Amino acid sequence: xxxxxxxxAEHLEGRLAPSTFEVVSLGRALAAASGGVVRVALFGxxxxxxxxxxxxxxxxxxxxxxxxxxxxxxxxxxxxxxGLLESAKPRxxxxxxxAQGYDLAPGLAGALDLPLVTNAVGVRLDGSRLVVTRRxxxxxxxxxxxxxxxxxxxxxxxxxxxxxxxPAPGGIVVPTKVSIDASRVRMRFARIERPTVQDIDLAAxxxxxxxxxxxxxxxxxxxxxxxxxxxxxxxxASRPLTDMDWLPKTRQVGQSGxxxxxxxxxxCGISGAMQHVAGMKDxxxxxxxxxxxxAPIFEVAHVGFVADVLKLLPATLKELTG
Amino acid sequence: xxxxxxxxxxxxxxxxxxxxxxxDGKDIRRDAxxxxxxxxxxxxxxxxxxxxxxxxxxxxxxxxxPKRVDQVLRExxxxxxxxxxxIAHEDSGxxxxxxxxxxxxxxxxxxxxxxxxxxxxxxxxxxxxxxxxIAGLVGLPHASVVTRVDVKDxxxxxxxxxxxxxxxxxxxxxxxxxxxxxxxNTPRYAPxxxxxxxxxxxxxxxxxxxxxxxxxxxxxxxxxxxxKGHAEIVTGSVEDQAKKFAQLLREKGFVRR
Ligand SMILES: Cc1cc2nc3c(=O)[nH]c(=O)nc-3n(C[C@H](O)[C@H](O)[C@H](O)COP(=O)(O)OP(=O)(O)OC[C@H]3O[C@@H](n4cnc5c(N)ncnc54)[C@H](O)[C@@H]3O)c2cc1C
Numbered sequence: 001x002x003x004x005x006x007x008x009a010e011h012l013e014g015r016l017a018p019s020t021f022e023v024v025s026l027g028r029a030l031a032a033a034s035g036g037v038v039r040v041a042l043f044g045x046x047x048x049x050x051x052x053x054x055x056x057x058x059x060x061x062x063x064x065x066x067x068x069x070x071x072x073x074x075x076x077x078x079x080x081x082x083g084l085l086e087s088a089k090p091r092x093x094x095x096x097x098x099a100q101g102y103d104l105a106p107g108l109a110g111a112l113d114l115p116l117v118t119n120a121v122g123v124r125l126d127g128s129r130l131v132v133t134r135r136x137x138x139x140x141x142x143x144x145x146x147x148x149x150x151x152x153x154x155x156x157x158x159x160x161x162x163x164x165x166x167p168a169p170g171g172i173v174v175p176t177k178v179s180i181d182a183s184r185v186r187m188r189f190a191r192i193e194r195p196t197v198q199d200i201d202l203a204a205x206x207x208x209x210x211x212x213x214x215x216x217x218x219x220x221x222x223x224x225x226x227x228x229x230x231x232x233x234x235x236x237a238s239r240p241l242t243d244m245d246w247l248p249k250t251r252q253v254g255q256s257g258x259x260x261x262x263x264x265x266x267x268c269g270i271s272g273a274m275q276h277v278a279g280m281k282d283x284x285x286x287x288x289x290x291x292x293x294x295a296p297i298f299e300v301a302h303v304g305f306v307a308d309v310l311k312l313l314p315a316t317l318k319e320l321t322g
Numbered sequence: 323x324x325x326x327x328x329x330x331x332x333x334x335x336x337x338x339x340x341x342x343x344x345x346d347g348k349d350i351r352r353d354a355x356x357x358x359x360x361x362x363x364x365x366x367x368x369x370x371x372x373x374x375x376x377x378x379x380x381x382x383x384x385x386x387x388p389k390r391v392d393q394v395l396r397e398x399x400x401x402x403x404x405x406x407x408x409i410a411h412e413d414s415g416x417x418x419x420x421x422x423x424x425x426x427x428x429x430x431x432x433x434x435x436x437x438x439x440x441x442x443x444x445x446x447x448x449x450x451x452x453x454x455x456i457a458g459l460v461g462l463p464h465a466s467v468v469t470r471v472d473v474k475d476x477x478x479x480x481x482x483x484x485x486x487x488x489x490x491x492x493x494x495x496x497x498x499x500x501x502x503x504x505x506x507n508t509p510r511y512a513p514x515x516x517x518x519x520x521x522x523x524x525x526x527x528x529x530x531x532x533x534x535x536x537x538x539x540x541x542x543x544x545x546x547x548x549x550k551g552h553a554e555i556v557t558g559s560v561e562d563q564a565k566k567f568a569q570l571l572r573e574k575g576f577v578r579r
Contacts, residue, residue, distance in 0.1 A: 012484070073492070074454075075463055097450070099484050103466035106451040109420070110427075110458015115537035116420055118451045135547065137446050138337035141350060142547045145417060149537035186463040186495055193481060193489040207576060231576045243505030255485055264576055271338075274448075285574060287567070288553060294340045296547070303570060304553035305563050315564035320577055 003036025003125075006090040006152075008043070008081065009054060009061075010100050012072075013192070016050055018164065019096030023157050024057050025165035026123060027094055034125050036091065043080045045070035051173045058168025063175045068182040071189035072100055074107045076180065081108055083178030090152055092130065094123075097156035109154040115147050116154045121161040130155070138271055139296035159255075160278060199250035200234055207233025207264045210253055210280070211241055214269015214290060214309055218246045224268060227313045230320055231264065238270045254279035268309040272297030289313075323476065325379035325496075326434040329370040329403070330426055330456070332360040333387055333394045334446040347543045359394045362441025366502040368509040369471060370439050371402035377473060380404045382433055386411045386425055392525050399520035400512035406525045407433070418539040419447060423455035428531035430460055437478075438499040442467050453501035464499040465492055469506045 005027045010017035024040060031038040039060045042051045051063040062084060068076050081093070093108070095101035097119045109116035122133030129146045130153050136143050147153055202208065209228035211221065221235070228235045235251060242252040253260055255275040265283035270276060272288070272295055280286070281300045288301035289309045298304040305312055335341070335355045342351040359367075370381045383398035385391050386409040395406035409425055416422050430438055438460075440453035450466070457464035469489065470481040476496045481489040483503055512520070556566050571577045 012488075017485075072490070074457075074465070078458075099467045099482065102450040103454060103464070103482075106419075106423075106454025107458045107464060109451075110423065110455040111461075112458075113536050115535075115539075116451060116455065118419070118449045131542065135448065136544075137335065137341055137350070139547060140337070140341050141343070142545050143417065144542040144545075146540050146542055147537050151536050153537070186498075187465065188493045190479065190491040190493055193491060195487045231571060233576075239504065249487070252487075256483055256487055259486075264574070286553075287570070292338070292340065293555075298553045298555070299547065301553040304555045305567065306555060306557065307560060307563050311560045312563055312567065315560050316567045316571075319564045319568035320571070 002089055002091060003031065003034030004088065004090040005031045005036060005038045006084070006088065006093045007038065007040045008077070008093065008095045008104065009040050009050070010096060010098060011042070011044065011047065011050055014050070016053060017096060017098060019098055019159040020054075021057070021164035022159060022162040023094050023096050024054070024059060026157055026162045028059070028165060030092065030123065030125060034091065039088070039090070041081070041084060043069040043077055048173070055171030055173050056167045057165045058171045061171065061173045063173050064178050065175070066178070066180050068180045068185050073185055073187050073189060074103050075185040075187060077104050078108050078111050079180045079184060080178055082112065083180065084176070085152070093152055093154045095156050097158045101156045105154050105156045114151050114154050115149045117145065117147055118156040120155055120157050123155060123157065135274070138273060139299070140294055158274065160281070195249060197248055197250050199248050202234065202236055202251060202253065202258045203260050205234045205260070206262050207231050208236045208253070208260055208262045209233050209266040209268065210236035210238065210270060211268050212238040212270030213240045216310070220310060221246060223310065223313055227317060230317055231266070233262070233264065236260070238276050267297050267301065268313070270297055271295050272300060323377050323473070325373055325377050325436045325473070327370045327374060327379060327381045328430055328433050328435045328438045329366050329381060329383055329398070330438070330440040330452065331363045331367060331383055331385045331394050331398055332441070332444050333357045333385065333391045334360045334444055337445045343544045343546070348541045350544065357390060357393070359397060360441055360444045360446070362443055362502060362504055364509045365504060365506045366439040366441045367398055367401060367403070368507045369502050372507060373437070373471065373473065374402070379436070382407060384426065384429060384433070385409070386422060388412050395525050396520045396523070397512065399523050400516040401510055406523070408525055408527050409530050410527050411530050417447065417541050419449040419451045419455065420535060420537070420539070421533065423452050424459060424533040424535070425530050426452065427456045427459040428533060429528065430456060436496045438462065440499070440501050442501045442503045450501070453499055457499040462497055462499045463494050464501070465494060466501045467503045468500045469503050471500065
């Protein structure tokens with residue numbers, strides 16, 4: 001089998017996903033190590049400009065255009081990959097571990113009976129084996145696993161775990177014909193829906209004090225609000241709180257909410273799941289308050305208080321005002 | 323339009339705990355763990371029961387694992403599942419999602435299924451792959467990170483969540499598989515009489531199918547995460563910590579006094 005690597009690019013509404021650039025960077029490094037070629041498959045309709053943007057990374061871009069690929073569907077993309085595999089035998093197929101990536105990768109691996117490993121934070125080749133680092137149990141344990149197979153291995157890479165690829169010479173767009181039987185695409189794209197609620201723009205705030213499930217009860221929110229006010233900030237939240245309607249959806253920080261870059265971010269009773277961290281890890285100063293010293297939030301925080309937030313905040317307010 | 327629904331549920335170690343690595347380095351220490359139903363699966367179960375209540379039909383709760391997993395299945399029965407099936411599987415670790423999905427898929431094939439539901443991810447392995455794999459193996463269309471489900475004339479309309487809060491809406495014909503997102507609904511509490519009834523209901527235990535894997539899988543080793551950055555940890559009494567916190571906020575100019 002070749003040491004070639006095939007990457008499936010992700011795009012939406014005319015824009016490439018930032019995570020695709022990270023996967024390209026990983027793919028380039030792995031191909032260099034295995035003496036193979038890295039190719040990026042771009043599926044869509046009328047997306048030539050995106051293919052050219054990808055080619056600037058110094059890779060071969062397989063541009064597959066078809067009306068059946070105008071919008072992402074799992075079925076359409078599986079058929080497109082299947083088509084590409086008729087003439088290529090990559091060792092590894094990679095996508096980002098995004099909502100789209102972990103829709104596609106398992107569906108593909110199931111349909112084609114291929115080995116699969118997802119949500120990797122590290123990937124390397126060790127002879128004929130693929131060695132993958134993953135995070136388990138709410139980020140508290142790291143595992144190294146290995147897969148060996150004579151078939152193509154399908155993998156997804158967690159966004160933020162590799163640096164994005166920078167431009168390089170030698171890239172090329174190769175328009176590639178794949179025949180896609182539209183009758184085999186069982187689902188139909190209907191529309192994109194956007195959030196409509198009016199609220200403050202969390203992304204514009206300099207100081208955010210976010211509450212997580214560790215604040216225990218909705219009745220404790222005024223404490224967070226009072227503290228936010230004392231430090232000139234606004235209140236944000238982890239997802240469980242907005243799911244429970246303690247705060248509007250607009251206050252949710254993270255992968256499926258807002259990405260924020262405040263000067264100060266105070267995480268109150270937030271464990272630090274990857275989807276939350278994705279939205280706040282680039283804040284200037286991150287202070288975390290958590291009773292669990294093994295909470296992964298302390299990995300991204302600059303200053304950590306192992307404390308009961310319901311005690312530490314009132315005591316700190318007293319210090320500030322008293 | 324009655325629906326035959328299969329909902330896959332996983333029992334996981336409570337992720338709020340602290341974990342230790344087993345002496346052989348290949349698993350966590352399992353002697354002092356407590357287990358619970360996987361977070362996202364609670365939403366999958368609730369969605370299954372709501373769809374049954376709306377359209378009629380049956381819900382079969384399916385899980386895989388040793389006897390202790392029955393607890394999760396009883397919870398499902400108490401919340402409205404009609405039948406519970408456990409694939410007996412002693413390997414408590416099951417680090418390979420491909421093995422798990424192939425075992426589940428083999429059983430899904432034997433059950434009537436218009437709709438198969440799973441949670442979007444498990445909080446122990448975090449693969450977000452079981453649902454999609456089952457769909458691919460069984461040959462069902464699927465959608466991931468589903469926040470809303472409607473059914474009309476055997477066509478599902480589902481909203482799937484993307485990064486940044488956008489939703490992508492699809493129409494998907496039955497039979498199909500969906501992975502259900504946190505917050506898709508509000509999971510119910512089981513009423514006491516239902517809990518008592520569920521305690522007496524049978525759980526069908528079946529032997530795992532023999533599956534052939536197109537690969538060899540191994541755990542090389544577990545370790546505490548190698549921290550990328552390291553927070554400066556402030557210890558001491560709450561009063562001491564509060565003094566330090568206030569001082570930090572003043573030094574950095576976030577409060578004036
Ligand atoms: C597709 C997808 C998208 C997601 N998107 C997002 C997103 O955008 N944003 C997001 O936040 N999540 C998101 N999630 C959910 C995410 O995986 C976590 O479930 C969530 O972030 C956990 O929230 P939490 O930290 O508040 O709760 P938990 O994980 O339950 O953590 C609570 C923490 O509080 C601590 N604690 C308890 N009591 C106290 C106390 N008295 N004082 C101090 N600390 C205490 C505990 O030790 C624990 O660490 C997403 C999940 C999926 C699957």
